[in-house]
Amino acid sequence: MTTFVSSADAELLTAYRATTWTIKTPSAARRIRLGSGALSDPLLLPSGIITAYNPSSVALRPAENEALHRRLFNELSRPGVTMYPTLASGATDPGGEWDEPGFAVTGLDRAGLVQVASDYGQNAIVWLGGSGTARLIVTRQGFCGRAQGEFL
């Protein structure tokens, strides 16, 4: 069966594939990209990278993004959950380089994190499973023709 992928989703997927995520833990800064290499830091496995910036891929003003970022921080501040700051950066935007803060979250199960990302209007999260390889999980139903919670 062929999965229909809209051109907008295809562009977004290309952008995800061109993105580098930097995870800042108290001991080190780790850089990851989708599918390449494997992270071996036990502190971060498993974890998911989530952002609150630009929901539904609509660019917001910095103050609006910062307010969402703060709201996400407070929402994820739960016992047993740790959140390390992340910075997604890339150069696919015609306007030049861009970056987008988020969190690498541990202590929350995959389904829980997918739900939070969905609540924040995000297309996907980056999941670092036991293997340490970064993969995308769809959080917006239908993104790239996939169901919410599916690996991409």
Add this chain to the structure above:
Amino acid sequence: MKTALVWDPSFGHYRFRADHPFNPKRLELTISLIETLGLVGDGDNRLVAPRIATDEEILRVHDPEFVRAVKRVSRDDASEQDGCEWGLGSLDTPIFPGMHDAAAAVVGGTLKAAEMVMAGEVTRAFAIAGGLHHAHRNRAAGFCVYNDLAIAIDWVRSNYGARVMYIDYDAHHGDGVQEIFYDNPEVLTFSIHESGRYLFPSTGFVDELGEGDGYGYSLNLPMDPQTEDDSWLYCYREILEEAADAFRPDVIVLQNGCDAHLLDPLSHLRGSTRLVEETVRITNSVADKHCGGRIIATGGGGYAIWRVVPRAWTLVWAGLTEQGAANAIPYSWLERWQGESPYLLPPLLRDEQDSVRAAPRKRDVEAVNRQTMEDLRRRAMPLLRGWGMEF
């Protein structure tokens, strides 16, 4: 609750001169007392090593020219003249070899505390060497080279977008932190201190309320000389609770200077160890109410290094970790340090409340402080609550 005490013997390198009042021996004494009392270990209350702050982190708050000047005067062959336009080489902040690295380590300790608290690895962390609140963007002052507090607050803001309430109960006004965030409505600074009429840095009056978007987000409570615990704590609690209810912070950064003590040689206040212990308790309750308990704590001033600082900061740590500390100081600790101390070391962690005579002007001092507090409340609270100027 998990907590971290950030410490490494290398903090001792931040040392100006043998006879300078800012003496890192106080850190060694404090850690030793905390360990002797069994208040830190491998469980929930851990000792954690700091890291060195990078230039990039320091430059988020400090001017590049200033950082270059600090590096220049850090060389073995530097002269006092090399840094005078940057506040380096003064009587207060003399230069010493390795100054940049030592100051970057202090910043790294506070950043480590911030990182652990914000990540959720611990609820509270105490970076005991930090608290250098007089450093300005482009000038060292009052024993402070880099402003570790401001750098950590900036880090919290840029990585988590969190609203920060900075609380400073050092006897001296937290002028550097205030100045750096003076126009920032996402960082509320609150400093309670001995009035700038009588003490360095001669600032921190109730009419210093911030500027631009940050107007109303800078609070100062200058206390009269001879202020005792009750008056200080009453004013502190009244303003803190009301301000926190209005501001709703996500995290508290707490500077724990302990130089409001009666025995401190650099202030004119009459606090006891109860001032420190109660301040931490009140702050904990505000953090629990608004911030999920999160506190990033640092040291600060404190120049009675033998008789006050080790006890005061042990009480800070016991308070932050909510451990009941025994009042008797173990004989082994007293025996270890008494030989070096020029003073007879107190045998109890807490001052006995009937051991100090009341100040002769006690009632007058209390009245003046209360009036100051009401003045601040009248000016600042409407702004914080967003009511505007009219009331």
